[in-house]
Amino acid sequence: MSTEARPERASVRLSARTIVLYAIGSLGTGGYATLPGLVLTYFLTDNLGVAALAAGMIVTAAKIWDVLIDPLIGAASDRQLARTGSRRGFMVTGALALPVFFALTFAVPPSWGPTAGAISVLLAFLATATAFSLFQVPYVALPAELTGGYDERTRLLGWRVVVLTAAILLFGAGGPALRNAGDDPVMGYLLMGIASGLVIGIGMLIASRTAGVAAERGAVTPGAVVAASTWRDQYMSGFRALGR
Numbered sequence: 341m342s343t344e345a346r347p348e349r350a351s352v353r354l355s356a357r358t359i360v361l362y363a364i365g366s367l368g369t370g371g372y373a374t375l376p377g378l379v380l381t382y383f384l385t386d387n388l389g390v391a392a393l394a395a396g397m398i399v400t401a402a403k404i405w406d407v408l409i410d411p412l413i414g415a416a417s418d419r420q421l422a423r424t425g426s427r428r429g430f431m432v433t434g435a436l437a438l439p440v441f442f443a444l445t446f447a448v449p450p451s452w453g454p455t456a457g458a459i460s461v462l463l464a465f466l467a468t469a470t471a472f473s474l475f476q477v478p479y480v481a482l483p484a485e486l487t488g489g490y491d492e493r494t495r496l497l498g499w500r501v502v503v504l505t506a507a508i509l510l511f512g513a514g515g516p517a518l519r520n521a522g523d524d525p526v527m528g529y530l531l532m533g534i535a536s537g538l539v540i541g542i543g544m545l546i547a548s549r550t551a552g553v554a555a556e557r558g559a560v561t562p563g564a565v566v567a568a569s570t571w572r573d574q575y576m577s578g579f580r581a582l583g584r
Contacts (some may be wrong), residue, residue, distance in 0.1 A: 354492050358553050362486070363499040364438035365479050365547025368438070370507025371540040372472050375515045375532075380445070380565065383529055384408070388450055398462045402469040409470060413477045427478035427485075430552035434475030435544035441467040446533030448527060451568035475544045482550055506542075511536060 376399065407580035417427050445464040448457045483493045518532040519525070 353489075354487055354496060358486065358550055359496055359499050361553075362482065362496055362547055362550045363503040364543050365475075365550075366500050366504035367507045367543025368435070368472070368475060368540045368547070369479075370504045371511045371536055371543070372438075372442075372468075374508050375536055376445075377467075378512060379515060379519060379529075379532070380461075380465070384458065384461060387525055387529060388448060388452075388461070389454040390458045390461075390545045391454070393554060394458055398458060398465065401462060402465050405469050406473060406524050410473055410477055413473050414481075417478045417481070426551050427481065428548050430474045430478050431548035431551055432545065434471045434473070435541050435548055437471035438468060438475070438544065439534075439541035441465075441471055442537030442540065443530070443533040446529040456485070478551065479544075479547060486550065486553065 380399055381392070381395045384390040384391050384398060390398075413430065417430050420429055421427050432457055441464050443463055445468055446461045448464075452460065465486070483496050486496065487493060515532050515536055519528040521531060522528050
């Protein structure tokens with residue numbers, strides 16, 4: 341994704357509020373990156389009776405799915421930016437959808453059996469990954485649109501990493517604790533899925549407000565998106581980056 345910026349952005353100092361709002365989005369990044377990798381395989385094998393190999397393939401499938409859809413979402417986000425001057429629509433959609441699909445991922449009952457359970461978890465987890473990408477792809481493009489100053493982007497990304505580290509610790513410890521809160525593992529996983537999904541979604545929703553900051557500031561105006569905004573160009577840009 342590339343944007344044409346106005347020169348005055350380089351001198352803009354970001355407010356503490358903007359930095360905090362943006363950094364809170366890393367609650368979503370940290371939660372999504374940590375919790376499924378930590379507990380989803382165990383949920384599939386120990387709770388649903390899915391074979392370990394199949395469980396691993398389900399977790400891996402979401403990663404492959406990310407690789408496939410991120411360029412498409414990036415191109416669509418560029419088109420939205422060209423039309424409206426903001427990427428917020430995709431971010432809000434992802435933030436609202438993720439808690440639902442995240443909870444559904446851990447809501448499959450053992451009574452459905454291993455096959456139906458594995459398919460249901462796969463579909464719910466792919467939907468979760470899609471919702472996350474709808475937020476994450478525009479989210480990582482925002483720093484360049486909020487300010488053109490190197491120091492300000494460093495401040496913005498530095499606090500994002502601080503929150504990301506805290507989120508990894510929070511979800512890494514808190515998720516399993518919620519799962520083990522009661523005697524019933526089925527309800528434990530469901531409680532974990534609902535509570536964690538809500539925290540992730542709220543963090544993403546709060547961070548989406550920074551897209552409005554960029555639009556209000558006029559950092560990027562409708563029609564200012566240039567080159568490499570089709571899905572084909574996005575894929576080719578990725579391949580070129582890998583080849584460097």
